[in-house]
Amino acid sequence: MSALTRRGLIGSLGVGAGGLLLSGCDRIAAAPKVQEVLGLGEGLTMRAQRLVTDRTALAREYKASDMSPVFRTNGNTMPASDAYQAHVRNGFADWRLAVDGLVRRPQALSLAQIRAMPARTQITRHDCVEGWSAIGKWHGLPLKLALDAAGVLPSARYVVFHCADDFGGDPYYESVDLVDAYHPQTILAWGMNDQPLGVGHGAPLRLRLERQLGYKQAKYVMRVEAVDSLGRIGGGKGGYWEDSANYQWYAGI
Numbered sequence: 459m460s461a462l463t464r465r466g467l468i469g470s471l472g473v474g475a476g477g478l479l480l481s482g483c484d485r486i487a488a489a490p491k492v493q494e495v496l497g498l499g500e501g502l503t504m505r506a507q508r509l510v511t512d513r514t515a516l517a518r519e520y521k522a523s524d525m526s527p528v529f530r531t532n533g534n535t536m537p538a539s540d541a542y543q544a545h546v547r548n549g550f551a552d553w554r555l556a557v558d559g560l561v562r563r564p565q566a567l568s569l570a571q572i573r574a575m576p577a578r579t580q581i582t583r584h585d586c587v588e589g590w591s592a593i594g595k596w597h598g599l600p601l602k603l604a605l606d607a608a609g610v611l612p613s614a615r616y617v618v619f620h621c622a623d624d625f626g627g628d629p630y631y632e633s634v635d636l637v638d639a640y641h642p643q644t645i646l647a648w649g650m651n652d653q654p655l656g657v658g659h660g661a662p663l664r665l666r667l668e669r670q671l672g673y674k675q676a677k678y679v680m681r682v683e684a685v686d687s688l689g690r691i692g693g694g695k696g697g698y699w700e701d702s703a704n705y706q707w708y709a710g711i
Contacts, residue, residue: 517643517668520581525651526592529584531658534630537623537678550662555604555646559618559683562609569648569662575599578645585711586672596666597649602640604682610636614684618691619665622678625698632676632697633688633707634667643668646679671709673699 537543545553550569557565581595605617617639621630638644647666648655655661660677667674674697688694693701700707 514641515669517582520583520593522581522595524593525581525595529592529594529651529659530590532586532588532672533677534623534625535658537621539622539624542622542678545662546657553662555663555679556681556683557604557608558681559685560611560614561605561684562611563607565604565608567604572599572604572646572663573648575603578642580643580645580666580668582643582666582668584672584675587705595651596645596647597652598645598647598663598666600642601644601646601665601682602642604646605639605684608684610684613686616685616688616696618683618685618688619676619679620681620683621676622680625702628698628702629692630676630678630698631692632665632674633685633691634674638667638670641667641669646682669710671711673697673705674709 536546553569554566555569555572557567576599577597578600579595579597581593583591583593585591601617614636616633616635618631618633621632623630634644643666645666646663647660648663650656650659655664660679663679665674665676665679685691688696688707692698695701695704696707697705699705
């Protein structure tokens with residue numbers, strides 16, 4: 459594959475972790491270079507990259523001394539729904555994560571239950587298609603453990619993350635295939651930089667999918683659904699930005 463990777467090109471568009479930043483991922487579509495990045499090899503990106511790389515390879519993990527002094531918030535920073543705001547006021551005491559769809563044992567997990575389950579901590583770099591990056595420390599439940607507890611059925615091919623936020627009334631969602639769902643660095647993060655996850659960064663739970671771009675890192679995750687097809691969800695392309703701005707579904711870097 460070309461030496462011009464999406465991570466490298468995005469880095470050339472920005473100024474590095476904690477540096478000068480653009481105005482929001484909802485304005486990415488205006489940048490022709492970013493659209494070029496998102497359009498690199500529509501059919502090639504996922505298939506060829508996975509043919510020449512180890513599908514279980516880890517994203518680089520960093521030292522605490524590498525962490526960015528500022529890790530910006532972007533996109534939605536407070537879902538507008540009354541139900542979500544009630545959860546914020548109540549400290550998420552009554553909040554539950556649904557794990558359902560094509561599973562044997564649907565789950566409804568409290569935040570306390572999730573935090574009591576085995577956790578993974580990783581210090582990784584977040585790359586936004588705007589051209590900025592930041593290194594942060596994430597603590598969370600490996601998605602594999604939540605899926606194993608629910609018992610994913612053989613007919614499932616994808617995992618969909620339904621979120622509390624929306625854009626203009628269109629609910630935010632994202633999805634991955636089972637390869638990425640079971641990757642050891644794919645976690646449902648409940649903590650950031652040794653603190654509980656803040657609302658601006660997606661509390662109480664956000665997806666960390668460390669080998670893909672920032673728009674795949676869904677915030678405010680409320681439901682994890684195992685499905686056999688993405689065609690019946692949203693606009694059918696696998697995510698809010700994929701549906702609304704024609705971003706590639708696979709955003710590997």
